[in-house]
Amino acid sequence: MSKNLSALSFRKGVEKNVFERMVEAAEKHGTAEKNDLVHSMGQDHLFGDALTLGAVSFYDFLKKENEGKKVFVCNGSACLCAGTQDKLHHSLETHFKKDEIGHICCLGRCHEGGAFQYQGKNYSGQTDSALGDLFKTGQGDHIDRYAVVSHLQPAQLTAEFPGIETYYEPFKKLITAGDRDALATELKDSGLRGRGGAGFPLHFKWSSCRAAEGKVKYIVCNADEGDPGAYIDKYLMEQRPHSVLLGMMVAGWFAGAETGILYIRAEYPDSVTIVNEAIEDLRAAGLLGQDILGTGFNFTLKSIKGAGAYICGEETALLASLEGQRPEVRTRPPFPTIEGLFRKPTIVNNVETFANLYAILTMGGKGYAQVGTPQSTGPKLLSLDSHFVKPGIYEVAMGTPLQTVFDLAGGFKTAIKAVQIGGPLGGIVPLSHVSQLTVDFESFKKAGFLLGHAGVVSIPESLPMIEYIQHLFQFTSDESCGKCFPCRLGSTRGKELIAKARDDSSYKIDRELITDLLDTMEQTSLCALGGGVPLPIKNALQHFDEELKGYFQA
Template sequence: MEELADQFVFGKANVFGSASFYDFLQPENQGKKVYICNGSACLTAGTQPALREELLKKYKPEEIGEMCCFGKCYEAKGYLEMEENSSSPPRRTGGQAGIRDEGLGISKVQILTNEFTTIKEYYKLWEKVLKTSKEELLNELKVSGLRGRGGAGFPIATKLEGCLHAKGDIKFIVCNADEGDPGAFSDRYLLEERIHSVLLGMMIAGFITGASWGVVYIRGEYPRSIEICKNAIEELKQQQLIGENILGSGFNYQFKVITAQGAYICGEETALLSSIEGQRPEVRVRPPYPVQKGLFNKPTVVNNVETLACIPFIIEKGGAAFAKLGKGRSTGTKLVSLDSHFNKPGLYEVEMGTPLSTLVNEMAGGFRVPVKAMHIGGPLGGLVPVSKINDLTIDFESFAANGFLLGHASVVCIPEDFPLIKYLSHLFKFTAHESCGKCFPCRIGSTRGYEMLEKAQNEGYKIDPVLFNDLLETLEIGSLCALGGGLPLPVKNALQYFNQELSTYFKNA
């Protein structure tokens, strides 16, 4: 750290502030040889205590650490083994490598899960793009109605247009591959099985905006994704599909892959940019937005893996072909990650607007065990009681209208016999661990909430509902970003739909 401080004239405190932020770099994680997943899907599956016993046959207790989600929620029992020297990047995840794809192909609509052909065949589209006008390409994206798949649902064409018109000697396309939501593994699927849709999507976005750099920010918990991405970029270089004056077009484009070091908040786009810059990844105040002042203060488009992976289809088949699919303002398809509680867990590509009941009961074959709720859209998504399955369709509007959030469309089930108070406590603990610390409703409030829920479970403490509601309200309206601001949603859903189960932990019940 001292060497880095000297080299970058950054100051020792700044280097320490950045390095100490990340899970992989924490002093208590030095010397760890394996990490057990403590994410939501493995927690509710109840697989981790037995997994720990199993790993203790091979590792000493002090060599075993914990980390959140390796994208293996479809089978639970998630863990990550490190190389001998634990400060090196992680090498392999436990269990099966890659994504179990039994769920694939069931859906009639395939945009993202279509069979990959060959580089030669696939990149014919790139040759065409380089001969097309930016305006024409942008127009196809406008017509497609493609909205961001990373959670907020913002139209991609608006971002690209903003960046195209922003002034800057250098511009960036950043792919947000930090997929931190426990329960989600759709980005991992795309990175490992359909990497060229992601890379070509970034290249087309670069061509439209005039950005000459594509930066792929991939979480360190996905070592295989990083390796596959780097190899694919190497292949593109060899085929001269990236680099200087690509295919004589005058357009330059190159990639940089960043291995993230373990911090959920780095999925938030401004924290992600600070992380790439080597700063402590705290969330930035917006405006200015990244398209105006992003990476190194240059115009930057940040998009989710899945959003970018939709671009080649839209440009090849036309925006209208994409817009024809879906429902209302939610066009196209959505990848949905189902956890191990389903009879057929795995990844599904469904047309937007597909009834949730079709996915759960027909495609996934129903639940393997009795389930009372599904946590959909990550830790900040809504807690959907099973009684609402018939009311929802898989699209942004239906979830919002029913008081939930589609988010990244990951589904973590809460079995009948799993105490909800324990699940809520897990959500507060997760937020407390992942809070960037910039604003105190989130930094302090998440810890106070966790303490209350733990005392209620273990010490017979009765939570004052007024105090608890004050805490939720402060988090909701006083937090700078959606980590602190979004935590109250699943908690409120739980209080609304499972009042009877939770009331014993509250005063005046």
């Protein structure tokens, strides 16, 4: 990734962001992949046409294939496992031409299934008559309904919002006191680890950015929650947006950054609207802008809508996207805290991580650490899919038995053989192993799985595991940034192997061949997309050998 392009993008800054112009062009024209649009957008930033076209053509909602699409059907793992999408697609074909129907992943309607996006709004669980009314009048019920349950007393991440004045009182005290070293101690004592899946200690990341040289620094919220089956960040942005914004403001004050950016996926249109409204409320309350509360702290917040690219959930690809470059993964080091957005020191955390800062401010670092386990502290949200009796968002202390979470949701309402936890890169856990796991990083890792973001997708007994494996390879192949060979080629070859075995009963997959393929992807891929997908496939091969052995050589 060119440092020169980062520098050129920095000249225009965040407010005149070239990526936003790409998104706006696509919303107006159906695609941003037109010669005149590409040239004008690139020219303002001194980007050549080839560079701008290379970026635009990467995104689902910007490329020319998107032009003319009127409705988008979710093809995520949860909707696949719900078994609702074939019927939905058939119903949509009675209202739209085939080339007017596109695909999208994932809408965060995993609690219901039958998900699709129409005229910038998400819908799910619609009857045929409701679909007819929607497409005839343009009016329909798009309200998102699911259970929100806290197993904590008192609730933390799911607690009711008391209003800006009360909620931001701890933040006001923090910046008025002006003791950043004291906050550093609290962050270390809290033991908070990133909730995006990697579980990296937050105090290391924030302290690194604080110590980095440079007058310009950034805070970036990775709100590109693309894991099919996860709608945790969606819940927080739409029902508890100030928990996220407060966390970003604390990070800005601590690290010496004056700009915060939320990169929110286009698949969550309500999140974009609600977050923008919350930002305006903060401005009106005098908590954003110059010299906040007379403390000398300057900070602004801005949301930027994504354009349909799962890889932008990887922090360095997200930063490249914000710069208007093709969202390819960057090599590390240097890490973003040293060389991030526009090659300036940057803190990148996900939505749920920032949402934990309020609890640390109010409870203190040691108080926060009393919740959970010594290695995995604090509360954790899980999202449960439509196969549960009571699907929704569940808040528990880290270390809570996984079976307890499932019991809180009333168990399953359909016959399930496994759950995949942590998105398409998360482990596939057979039901027999659920009782052995607790909701923390160590338990899952020790058992050969991955907690990740903690979205739960239930794999029904009726869905062949070989089909699900092909789905995982297909997903990785579709979403790879293409920069490294192991991910780009490995996922495609894996998809082809599985497809051939399913289509031709005489063909059997060489076990040594697929093992080598998975090992190569796992050990040599540049990021966790190619490096992570082998885990669930290996889990499936290990725990469902009896079901799968007919597709492999003896």
